[in-house]
Amino acid sequence: MADKSDTAFRTIGEVSGEIGVPQHVLRYWETRFPQLKPITRAGNRRYYRPEDVALVRRIHGLLNGQGYTVKGVQKLLAAKGGGAPADAAAEVPVSTPATAPMALPIDELKAIRALLAEALAAA
Template sequence: MSDSRSGKAETAFRTIGELSRELGLPQHRLRYWESRFPQLRPVQRAGQRRYYRPEDVALVRRINDLINVQGYTIRGVQRVLAGNAAPQPAKRRDRGSELRRIRDRLAAALAADDR
């Protein structure tokens, strides 16, 4: 059975470029994650070319979901993957509401100056 995103079989190894395109992540982020998560160890062949096994691809997808979707920090994902108690995801600020609040305060200050 092939993976519809890459056209490769699900059991095929993927290069860092293929995995990067498949997940929409820059290659340097995948290399950084390799330095932060000891569980992520793609096969390296001649010329240090990385080949991600299916289990590596699944792990990268999980890390990506935890960080970029659920809002975990690197440290939080390390704890989750180590099997320690799962911490709560980092609280992300709602930048939109924060900016609207600032805009409203500025508008009120300008309106007060016009009077």
């Protein structure tokens, strides 16, 4: 199959395969994120515009890459005025991600461990 143009509409199956999430998850996201509104044709066939695909990528990145909850992503998209695709890494989160680990340099972590060991030894 030939690659589609970046401006071409995509079916739910194509978006699902491209992003790596099942189709039922995309349908669920449509119920949770009002900004995500693919065009529906006869037989409820969904066609995702390029901006819809960008929003799906953004939602996927926030949920699975940065550890946001669905509610956190909803707040973030609502605060950004409809969820225009932007670089999610450059944004200031509305709330901290629920499961995102803190990223500290290894030297800083070793220093913290040493301080904790000293405190335990002194106790």
